[in-house]
Amino acid sequence: MGARKYIGRLQELPTPFYFYDMDLLRSTLATAVSEASRYGYRIHYALKANFDPRIVETIRQAGLGADCVSGNEVRAAIEAGFPAEGIVFAGVGKTDREIEYALGQDIFSFNCESAAEMEAINAVAERMGRRARVALRINPDVDPMTHRYISTGKADNKFGISYTEIDRVIASLKRLSHLEIVGLHFHVGSQIGCMEVFEHLCERVNAIRSWFRERGIVLRHLNMGGGLAVDYENPDREPIPDFAAYFAVFNRRLETEPGQTVHFELGRSLVGQCGDLVTRALYGKTTAARTQVVIVDAGMTDLIRPALYGARHRIENLTSSGKPRTYTVVGPICESSDTFATGIELPETSRGDLLAIRTAGAYGMAMASRYNLRDLPGAVYSDALPTGRQ
Ligand SMILES: *Cc1c(COP(=O)(O)O)cnc(C)c1O
Numbered sequence: 001m002g003a004r005k006y007i008g009r010l011q012e013l014p015t016p017f018y019f020y021d022m023d024l025l026r027s028t029l030a031t032a033v034s035e036a037s038r039y040g041y042r043i044h045y046a047l048k049a050n051f052d053p054r055i056v057e058t059i060r061q062a063g064l065g066a067d068c069v070s071g072n073e074v075r076a077a078i079e080a081g082f083p084a085e086g087i088v089f090a091g092v093g094k095t096d097r098e099i100e101y102a103l104g105q106d107i108f109s110f111n112c113e114s115a116a117e118m119e120a121i122n123a124v125a126e127r128m129g130r131r132a133r134v135a136l137r138i139n140p141d142v143d144p145m146t147h148r149y150i151s152t153g154k155a156d157n158k159f160g161i162s163y164t165e166i167d168r169v170i171a172s173l174k175r176l177s178h179l180e181i182v183g184l185h186f187h188v189g190s191q192i193g194c195m196e197v198f199e200h201l202c203e204r205v206n207a208i209r210s211w212f213r214e215r216g217i218v219l220r221h222l223n224m225g226g227g228l229a230v231d232y233e234n235p236d237r238e239p240i241p242d243f244a245a246y247f248a249v250f251n252r253r254l255e256t257e258p259g260q261t262v263h264f265e266l267g268r269s270l271v272g273q274c275g276d277l278v279t280r281a282l283y284g285k286t287t288a289a290r291t292q293v294v295i296v297d298a299g300m301t302d303l304i305r306p307a308l309y310g311a312r313h314r315i316e317n318l319t320s321s322g323k324p325r326t327y328t329v330v331g332p333i334c335e336s337s338d339t340f341a342t343g344i345e346l347p348e349t350s351r352g353d354l355l356a357i358r359t360a361g362a363y364g365m366a367m368a369s370r371y372n373l374r375d376l377p378g379a380v381y382s383d384a385l386p387t388g389r390q
């Protein structure tokens with residue numbers, strides 16, 4: 001349903017804004033946590049998907065850990081009250097300052113992405129008189145069969161340590177006395193809806209894991225990353241992603257040793273469906289090619305996914321019940337890529353109508369910018385609505 005359910009109390013608010021269905025967020029979190037706990041799995045929330053303070057606070061209350069990809073995200077997680085022992089820190093380009101900060105906070109582990117980074121973490125740890133817990137992020141060469149910009153686990157991209165390099169990395173560990181290897185980390189991409197991708201990942205991890213065991217290296221933790229998809233086409237069909245099926249794949253396919261803990265880093269699947277971008281129709285026009293265009297007051301600065309990845313979000317007119325028409329929906333930014341949808345059907349849309357761009361809770365607000373010196377969009381929460389007409 002999204003924002004539609006609350007339309008009476010949203011109508012007078014200044015647009016554009018993100019609307020968050022907090023009940024849906026809480027039930028999504030409860031489902032994910034209960035399905036994961038069947039197998040003793042731990043979930044860390046990927047903060048980069050949405051760092052809205054109320055969202056983050058709700059996730060912390062649900063008992064998840066945090067997955068961070070910058071020093072500022074580690075700081076945000078600490079300040080939001082996530083226990084340090086639940087924080088993991090990934091990213092291919094950690095600076096010495098970021099490493100120093102995270103080490104000072106005694107986070108659970110660094111997901112280490114290259115041989116050179118291991119040297120850097122070791123050097124910082126030595127200087128601080130500490131030992132850094134490190135999980136090696138191995139690039140398993142798994143094709144997530146998703147958009148090339150959100151694929152991270154194929155052999156030729158920048159993420160992780162190449163499996164061809166593992167030998168060299170292991171040899172260097174003897175020298176790097178300020179590192180403690182606590183596990184392995186994998187994250188092959190995002191918006192993965194095909195469970196075979198995760199099965200394939202499990203098989204690769206089984207092989208890599210036994211390789212380590214044969215060399216006498218004990219791994220207490222296996223971190224399988226995130227990437228579970230949400231349904232952008234039909235958000236009301238499956239508002240809560242199928243966490244049961246997702247975790248069952250790992251339970252069935254991933255081989256673990258006694259005492260080994262399995263971790264996940266979920267972002268999109270936890271927060272994607274709880275957020276709608278609510279925007280107002282400003283103008284309509286017809287192009288020379290007879291395309292009917294609706295210009296709305298939200299743009300790529302508020303939600304960049306369509307412009308950046310060609311992503312498609314379902315769009316609904318919340319206030320019109322007119323006859324269906326075919327429209328192209330665009331924003332006001334001075335870029336042709338500032339288009340939310342082409343050739344979609346909406347009830348007849350006119351100036352002042354409220355539109356919801358669905359499934360915008362993940363990588364929406366978090367990627368907003370002030371290009372064109374626009375204001376950042378607001379945030380409205382279903383459990384803290386201004387009182388008004390119902
Ligand atoms: C972005 C990211 C995630 C979360 O991915 P989702 O597709 O949002 O679940 C998990 N782990 C790492 C290392 C990431 O960079």
